[in-house]
Amino acid sequence: MKGARGGVIGVGGAAGGGLMRTRLRLPVVLISCSLFFLAGFFGSLLFTQDPQAAEEVDLPARREQLLEAAWPEMAYGESGESAPSLIPYQILSWQPRALYFPQFATSEQCDNIVQVAKARLEPSTLALRKGETAESTKGIRTSSGTFLTANEDPSGTLAEVEKKIARATMIPRNHGEAFNVLRYEIGQKYASHYDAFDPAQYGPQKSQRVSSFLLYLTDVEEGGETMFPYENGENMDTGYDYEKCIGLKVKPRKGDGLLFYSLMINGTIDPTSLHGSCPVIKGEKWVATKWLRDHTVY
Ligand SMILES: *[C@@H]1O[C@H](CO)[C@@H](O)[C@H](O)[C@H]1NC(C)=O
Secondary structure, three states: OOOOOEEEEEEOOOOOOOOHHHHHHEEEHHHHHHHHHHHHHHHHHHHHHOOOHHHHOOOOHHHHHHHHOOOOOOOOOOOOOOOOEEEEEEEEOOEEEEEOOOOOOOHHHHHHHHHHOOOOOOEEOOOOOOOOOOOHHHHHHHHHEEOOOHOOOOOOOOHHHHHHHHHHHOHHHHHHHOEEEEEEEEEOEEEEEOOOHHHHHHHOOOEEEEEEEEEEEEOOOOOOOOOEEEEEOOOOOOOOOOOOOEEEEEEEOOOOEEEEOOOOOOOOOOOOOEEEEEEEEEEEEEEEEEEEOOOOOO
């Protein structure tokens, strides 16, 4: 898959280079033991539980227990965590830098967020460039949505998700804008755009959006993909039509997260971070977006 790699945040996948052959033995033994342990564990689940009970197994919690058993905790400082955590991710692309987080939220958490947002939906709006008006930009973004801060959600779900986003990105919570919860019905879309604001087009900015975290709140039967038309620098010189749904397409899956960076490491806007939402063809798409900024928001 074009060099994409899965990984686990918080477990330090970076094995130090230059290990001597003799020193490899202990890790190899440890890894083998862990693998046997995992295989045994899941094997026993298969054989000892009836199907009804197996459905009730809380997989993310189980995985975290396994992980804690396999990787004993490190000494930690004042603000650290007492044990390793498991937040699996897959790198989707390096240009733009995009990561996928399967099962980032539970199905119940997704339902809670939709529930809270439903009562407050309004047609989505755009940040306007110089010279643009609401009328001239009609049709670019046709979803409905609402902004929600974590403490506007009485179920506490948005706070939980916000904390987890902060842990996964190590960008503190107070760098995040309020959640923008969006609903796309059949035919609704968001033409390709940047989340960062180019001062040349939008005027001086007090702070900039560094990255965006999208949490898909529903499965979408057909369409509704998040697309990156300029992945790997492709389609950039071809007079790309911003309405067109091309390039890297990420199919929404309930509970999964997508993180991508709008800025390059040196702080300039990454041209390949252009993205949009393909029209929903069948079903309904709900997504919660959190924009993370380089300055604190509150
Ligand atoms: C920032 O980094 C990009 C990619 O490495 C490079 O193309 C660009 O020229 C850099 N911009 C500045 C202002 O250094």
